[in-house]
Amino acid sequence: MKKTTTLISALVLALGTSLLASPSFAHPADCMGGPGPMMGERGPGHRSERMVEHMKQRQQQLHDSLKLNADQEKAWAKFQETQPFAQADKRPDPAEFAKLSAPDRAEKMLEIMKTHQDGMTQHVAAMKTFYGQLSAEQKKSFDDHFMTAGPRGGRGMRGTGPMPAPTLAK
DSSP states (O other), rough: OHHHHHHHHHHHHHHHHHHHHHGGGOOOOOOTTTOOTTTTTHHHHHHHHHHHHHHHHHHHHHHHHOOOHHHHHHHHHHHHHGGGGGGGGGGGOOHHHSSSSSHHHHHHHHHHHHHHHHHHHHHHHHHHHHHHTTTTHHHHHHHHHHHTTTTTTTTSSSSSOOOOOOOOOO
16 A cells, blocks of 8 residues: 555656656747747748858867968868858748748758759868868868867867777777
C-alpha cells in the first residue's frame, strides 16, 4: 500500500510539474519570421543584419592578420564578392511565402537551396584561387581563422576558442 501511495504521489508531482512547465514551451509564431523567442522585438531582419555585420568584422580581422600584398588583394576582393553572407538580404518575404501552398513552398525552398549551392560552389572556387596565392604563414593564419568558426566549441555564438584536438583512448 505504501508503494502504491508513493507511486501515485510521484505521478501527481510529475504531472503537475509538466503542466506548469508547458507554457514555457509555447511558441505562438511560425518559423517564417513572426515574433518568437529568437527574434525579440526587432524582427528577423535585425538578426540577419547583426549576423552580416559580425561576419564582416570577422573578415576584416582575417584580412588584417593576413597582411596581403597588392597581387593578393585582387584575389581577396573576388573571394569577398562570393561570400555567402553577402546574399543575406535576398531572403524570401515571409508574408509572400506564407501565401503559397505547401508544394509551392517546397518548390521555392528547393530553388533557394540550388541558388545557395551555386553560390557556395563559386565561393569555394574563389577561396581556392585566393588560398593558392598565400604564403605558408598566411595559409596557417587562414586555416586557424576558419578552424574557430565551427558549430561546436568554435568562436561562433556558443564557444570561445578553437575546438580541442581529439584525444585517443589508450
